Amino acid sequence: MCTCNNQSLPYEGDSRLTELLEEYKGQKGALIPLLQKTQSIFGYLPEPALRRIAESLKLPLSQVYGVATFYSQFRLKPQGRHVIKVCQGTACHVRGASRILDRLQRELNIKPGETTEDLRFTIEPVACLGACGLAPVMMVDDEAHGRLTPDVIPKILAKYA
Amino acid sequence: MSTLKKINNFVELRQLREQLKKNYQESLSNEIKIIVGMGTCGIAAGANDVMKAIIDELQRRNINATVMQTGCIGMCAQEPIVEIIRPGEKRVTYGRISPADAKRLIEEHVLQGRIVEDLVVATFEEGHPDETNFYKQQRLVLRNCGHIDPEKIEDYIARDGYMALARVLEQMTPEEVIEEIKASGLRGRGGAGFLTGLKWSFAAKAPGDKKYVICNADEGDPGAFMDRSIMEGDPHSVLEGMLIGAYAIGADEGYIYVRAEYPLAIKRLRTALAQAEEMGLIGKNILGTDFSFTLHIKEGAGAFVCGEETALIASIEGKRGMPRPRPPFPATSGLWGKPTNINNVETWANVPIIIRNGAEWYASIGTETSKGTKVFALTGKVKNTGLVEVPMGITLREIIFDIGGGILKDKKFKAVQIGGPSGGCLPEEKLDLPVDYESLTRAGAIMGSGGLVVMDQNTCMVDVAKFFLNFTRAESCGKCTPCREGIQRMREILQNICKGKGTLEDLDRLETLANTIKDTALCGLGQTAPNPVLTTLRYFREEYEAHIRDKRCPAGICQDLLTYFIQPELCRGCTACVRVCPVGAISGEVRKPHVIDPEKCIKCGSCKETCRFSAIAVK
Ligand SMILES: Cc1cc2nc3c(=O)[nH]c(=O)nc-3n(C[C@H](O)[C@H](O)[C@H](O)COP(=O)(O)O)c2cc1C
């Protein structure tokens, strides 16, 4: 669960990262949780942070990069203050999910995966949010919105500054 | 959160249960209970606002009532759901409650004792066996969902929680536990339907003093959400199942691997784990015995293939989640090379109730080869979307029409997609198929995780097949060629067909390619990815042919084959469509019929949706 509000750029010796690295030192299977927590500090995975993680876990940077790019959760670019996860799963698809995505793109003037210039929103299509009974569904940050129609999109977006 | 007392032995656990049961019974006779469904579905439908309205209203009127949250009740179509129980009276379930309705419920039902008939979904005699068995359901795994506060271990214990663990530790050897699970006939609910007891016996027999158990909570199949609901609604049942499994195979450590898209499930699991640890039900020398167990919760990072067991293990180890060939199976070489037993959430949640009620009882439910119940997620174009738990062997028709209430807006049923991206689409003539592992496989689908997506006449089957290939192509890890390249080629063929550029030979090519991928891919993802294409080709071939031969999409979905136009006799010239058209493709004088410029039209459908006179048509 990411709070992602903090967009400050990390510098070499960012103390929050130092603390994290300390906490996970010597733990088995630490790489993914470390990336997750790093992302929730910075909102994305900045390159200097990846370097420090690799160094601390004594892993080649290529392996850290490989893991970070394998999983769809990780981002190597800054993301918006609010992430809109818009479901493109089966149940949502048959109940018109593509029209929701279209509307979002038109409202925000960005493509799926992109972030608005003011860093307010990122659109992230996902495969299923597990609220299929209320399809079509999207989730802004950790808050789910169901039974969507294209018309309610502007009203929902207005709630997030 | 109140502090929980450590339970040191079996006697203390039983005493606590008796006490909690008594408290509950007493509370029924002297408290008004208001229960709000606060699973992800409930919240997505607005349960937070309803909860707030209830609390405000109670405060404002100074009413004494217990407000409680619960997990998924299973009736998504009715969310937000509020239940009210007045002392000595029936439990009344209300559906589709708005904050304004909530105030009415308090005024009329809570205060005046008058049931608000127009909002009622169902009424149940509290404690009656039918309480959880509404419609044709038989709720074993979901027995607590919607009845307990998932964030209170006391609620779970009051409903005999952790009694199966006590029974196992006190009276059974690990071998006896395995025999019991074998005798129950329980099969894995994660997809393949492997016999659970048999799997446990492999890990138990594997040499090694360090062993692991894993709960697969990656639930990647879009359209399935039973695992989420179990974790959100009854997390302790998963923990108890894992404890029993760990004891049986000789493991002292376990992991729950949950997908990151389920923040609420993760939160509730963490709460449950902390409570179980505090009470000594997880940790060292559980209930005063030699059995110790530690449990970790791992968040997935978004990769469908990580639901595959070897990929999941790689992911826990901090690597890219790529499957590897088996054998060796995880039972002999799993997490960090140690013997590991991995089961699905629903499989684990079945274990406590089997131990409590006995293998013989469990095996009496279901069919010859598929025992017990299965939870299905009923979604798509069906009236009562939600979770249903039914005995194995019931027909698809009973699930979709009796429990599901039939098709939305009474349109015509076309197909049901079962088993997710690995499954298939079954047509009307297969609706009387009994739902069990074998008969579904014979029809070309699979049980899979139990997602049932219902489709009506407005769903295009070629589009659905393309949809699944988009999914599997994006989720293929890229390790083996048949999956990485083959799915991409199949997808290109389907894209062409949807654009009206396909040929009839393409259909044979698709079939050949599909069968080759099936036979040669490394893991289950690739081996099953062609199923949606193969089943739609088998049951809906004429729809493919319409796209190819007539350049027509009978369901009106494939955009490249559609043209939007305005029927002049119906158009009143209200200009509503002009205003919504994002590309300025519509023109005309006020109060005169308008026209759409086909060159500019992007076929988004906004105009059709907006028109109040149904003047806009598609051909
Ligand atoms: C591509 C792929 C995805 C899978 N996804 C899941 C999943 O999300 N959840 C699950 O429990 N099993 C999933 N499985 C099945 C697991 O590999 C494994 O069989 C299962 O966890 C075993 O548990 P069970 O015996 O209790 O069913 C998947 C398999 C494949 C090939």
Ligand code: FES
């Ligand atoms: S398919 Fe959209 S929430 Fe599951």
